[in-house]
Amino acid sequence: MKNLLILLSFFLIGTACAQSPYTFVFLNKKPDADQLPKEEISKIMEGHMANIERLAKEGKLVAAGPFQGGGGIFILKTSNVEEAKTWLSTDPGIKAKRWDVELYLYKPRQGSVCAVSEPYEMVEYSFVRFDAVVSKFTASTYPQIIRKHDEYLKKLANTGNVVTEGIFGDHDGGILIMKGEVQRDIFETDPGVQEGLLELEIKKLYIAKGSFCEK
Numbered sequence: 001m002k003n004l005l006i007l008l009s010f011f012l013i014g015t016a017c018a019q020s021p022y023t024f025v026f027l028n029k030k031p032d033a034d035q036l037p038k039e040e041i042s043k044i045m046e047g048h049m050a051n052i053e054r055l056a057k058e059g060k061l062v063a064a065g066p067f068q069g070g071g072g073i074f075i076l077k078t079s080n081v082e083e084a085k086t087w088l089s090t091d092p093g094i095k096a097k098r099w100d101v102e103l104y105l106y107k108p109r110q111g112s113v114c115a116v117s118e119p120y121e122m123v124e125y126s127f128v129r130f131d132a133v134v135s136k137f138t139a140s141t142y143p144q145i146i147r148k149h150d151e152y153l154k155k156l157a158n159t160g161n162v163v164t165e166g167i168f169g170d171h172d173g174g175i176l177i178m179k180g181e182v183q184r185d186i187f188e189t190d191p192g193v194q195e196g197l198l199e200l201e202i203k204k205l206y207i208a209k210g211s212f213c214e215k
Helices: 002-018 038-057 079-086 137-155 184-189
Strands: 022-029 059-068 072-077 099-110 122-132 162-168 176-177 198-208
Touching: 022 079, 038 059, 038 099, 038 162, 072 137, 072 198, 079 099
Parallel strands: none
Antiparallel strands: 022 072, 022 099, 059 072, 059 198, 099 162, 122 176, 122 198, 162 176
16 A cells, blocks of 8 residues: 555656646766867857757747856756757757756746846856655655655745745656755755755756746
8 A cells, every 4th residue: 555655646746747848958067078179169069059049049948057067957848858859959069968968857836937038137046956866765755755855845935045946757856946055054954855865966057037937
């Protein structure tokens, strides 16, 4: 019965994300990327930026921004990951394997995703990724831990510093984007982190103001 409830919980989370119109793309910095001449890298990045502009004009790319130190994110307006892969296949940087690419269905729970028109202001936010690690030690209590984690995030939202928060499909974790500096010790009391279910990664994200429908 307990295993059935766990499977049902996974199904409900997956169904909720499947109804989301977004695919979240991580362009992760690739330490072992091929060493290329500077001129070739510049050409690839020019094509990468041109492809971003084209996808945005076509209404496929809703938001995009780089991380401090390399890599970045895309948010695509599709709930079909295979379709998202097709859109990304035209990116010279992705074709040249300059990043390790991850795609997830994405459902915002606080804030949303908004296309921003030029001229826009670039802002810096703290980007927190929660990566779920389901093991034999956490599988049986997964639903309860996630429920407590969600309650913790709701309390955090009351501080007024949360720009947006959302989840990925099934048990793939989620993100939290906040204003200002964010220290890891803030999450020491997060039940998901305490119980070892969620691994934490914090970066700086540069993105157009209003991309998460914030004022």
